[in-house]
Amino acid sequence: MTTTATTAAAPAATTPGRRAGPVSDTLTSALRVLLAYRRSPGLVLASLAVPVAMVLVFGYVFGSAMTVPGSGNYREFLMPGLFVMVAVNGLMPTMVGAARDVGRGLTDRMRSMPVSRSALLLGQALADLLVGVVVLVPLTLVGLAVGWRIRDGLGPALGAYGLLVLFRSVMTWVGTYLGLAAGKEEMAAQLSVLTFPLAMVTNAFVPTGGMPGWLRTVAEWNPISAVVAACRRLFDNPGAVGEAWPVQHPVTATLLWSGLLLAVFVPLAVRKFASHGR
Amino acid sequence: MTEAAIAVVGLRKSFGKTAALRGLDLTVPAGTVCGLLGPNGAGKTTAVRVLATLAAPDAGSARVNGFDVVRQAAQVRRSIGLAGQHAAVEEGITGRDNLRLIGRYHGLGSRGARSRADDLLERFDLAEVADRLVRTYSGGLRRRLDLVASLVTAPPVLFLDEPTTGLDPRSRQEIWDAVRELAEGGTTVLLTTQYLDEADRLADAVAVLDHGTVIEHGTPGRLKAAIGIRIEVTVAQAAQLDTAVRVLADLAAGVPVADPAERRVEVTSGAGRTIALPQLVRELDAAGVSAQDVALRTPSLDDVFLALTAAPGRAAR
Structure with missing residues (x-):
């Protein structure tokens, strides 16, 4: 250990360096992401400012012209949608970050080191998850301030938060794969614009009941709608549910969608990472 | 020491229809600096990528520090340092943190990684800027940190892929000094470059690559005498x-x-x-x-x- 740490260099006969093991690699990888957050408080502030701005824009600007079917408050209808939007927005920085690491050679350096590939990605995903959990706190407080309430007790509410965190991690893995596949920061930034229509064609901001038939079907089968519907049910917030199976059984649908997406994108991302440029 | 630090025989690698390496042979004795010269697209970077286990060869064999790059990739990764064409360092954190993270990946542990980072920063004159975010570094400083990042484990074999491309003369000089110091300490260095004066100053031997094979090999002096x-x-x-x-x-x-x-x-x-x-x-x-x-x-x-x-x-x- 001391030899590795102090000698300048050694000829070919020396024992090669050791490897840290997957648990340590995962933690180091998470530490890397968290250090970047710690060093740029602006990044943290920005990730908090976006949801607050969304509450104001959607809740008060759009909300002034909206009536929720039934007799709900629009902002109370909106909040579960925003919770999910914030989870979905986690996709963009992950995607751009992964593409930037490829473009700047960081991915190559990591891959030239004796580090477990899945541990590297897992660590980043864990750090993203932690950030996702932290962001839920101010968003909850803002929601409470504008009239949103948890109406069905703590148990179901914790369930809703659990689903949000799960879906955030789904977005992290999807974003990691897409970013690695894009390979260039600019390309990833362009791609991330596409998440906007994907997020809008859902039940997050307006009930699906008023959409044309085909669009309504697309919106109700959108995985994001299932998560929004699940949150509305678990928080017991107002809003028409919709007709398709996923929004009728939102909790089950969220779990199924998440399981399916993770089963597809985790192996894809790990494979892409391990084989990049081979 | 019976085995060369880098031994490449008949290495081939194609990307789609483009053949990047067409039977590359190269031997670098331990403790020497080898300069890999060649025009753009000659296969220099591909050669380094295969040797650093980043790309899998189609045919031929390559051994680094005595380990096969395909079958013993894990051992090769423990034996090498890689500084590429980009300054592959994390921008959003400090120089010191960059080195500490790499130390942790290499199994030095939290304390070991910290003291190793401190040593390197001191030795390569980066202590003053160590606690600044890398984002604020100049190009030369970044490249120097990148080079130092490849030295965290004191690897016996070091790959430098165009380490000074795009740097001002002073920064180049600093990188050269660092490489010379490492070579004197016994590190085997494989250096690709487009700057021939760089190879002239640093390399014990030069291999000229063109179209994926070595077309000339020898000391800079011998190559010059040949013409x-x-x-x-x-x-x-x-x-x-x-x-x-x-x-x-x-x-x-x-x-x-x-x-x-x-x-x-x-x-x-x-x-x-x-x-x-x-x-x-x-x-x-x-x-x-x-x-x-x-x-x-x-x-x-x-x-x-x-x-x-x-x-x-x-x-x-």
Whole structure:
């Protein structure tokens, strides 16, 4: 250990360096992401400012012209949608970050080191998850301030938060794969614009009941709608549910969608990472 | 030490239909610096990527520090450091944190990684900027940190892929000093570069790559000797250019190249030939050429490079 740490260099006969093991690699990888957050408080502030701005824009600007079917408050209808939007927005920085690491050679350096590939990605995903959990706190407080309430007790509410965190991690893995596949920061930034229509064609901001038939079907089968519907049910917030199976059984649908997406994108991302440029 | 630090035999690698390496052979003895020269697309970077286990070869074999890059990739990764064309350091954190993270990945533990980072920062003159975000570093500083990042484990074999491309002269000098210091400490270095003076200053041996194979290999001195002396003649009148070309073709082994715009003819004498200035002037005079300027120069590695890569169809050694 001391030899590795102090000698300048050694000829070919020396024992090669050791490897840290997957648990340590995962933690180091998470530490890397968290250090970047710690060093740029602006990044943290920005990730908090976006949801607050969304509450104001959607809740008060759009909300002034909206009536929720039934007799709900629009902002109370909106909040579960925003919770999910914030989870979905986690996709963009992950995607751009992964593409930037490829473009700047960081991915190559990591891959030239004796580090477990899945541990590297897992660590980043864990750090993203932690950030996702932290962001839920101010968003909850803002929601409470504008009239949103948890109406069905703590148990179901914790369930809703659990689903949000799960879906955030789904977005992290999807974003990691897409970013690695894009390979260039600019390309990833362009791609991330596409998440906007994907997020809008859902039940997050307006009930699906008023959409044309085909669009309504697309919106109700959108995985994001299932998560929004699940949150509305678990928080017991107002809003028409919709007709398709996923929004009728939102909790089950969220779990199924998440399981399916993770089963597809985790192996894809790990494979892409391990084989990049081979 | 019976085995070379880097031993490459018949290495082939294609990307789709493009063959990047077509039977590359290369041996780098432990503790030496080898310069890999070649034009863009010659296969330098691909060679480094295969040796650093980033790309899988299609055929042939490569051993680094005694380990096979395909079957013993994990051991190879523990034996090498890689500094690429990009400054592959994390921008959003400090230089010190960059080095500490790499130390942790390499199993030095939290404390070990910290003290190793401190040592390296001190030794490579980065201590002053260590606690600044890398985002605020200049290009040269970033590249130096990148180089230091590849040294965290004191790897016996170091790959430097165009380490000074795009740097100002002062920063290049600093990188060169660092590489020289490492080489003196016994590190084997494989360095790719487009700058021939860089290879000239740093490398014990040079391998010239073209179209995915090594077309020439040797010490910088031997390569220069192989093309002999470089002769440049500028004639007074453009009409005399053809005559001057004929005179030089008789004298030298190389093929004279005429530049009508400059009224100049250039040629290399060829291995072992010496041409004296008075003889050259006499021959030109006898042929009726009035020379405005006659110069004999020791060739630079640039001349070697141009002479080697300009000749098409030259067989691979």
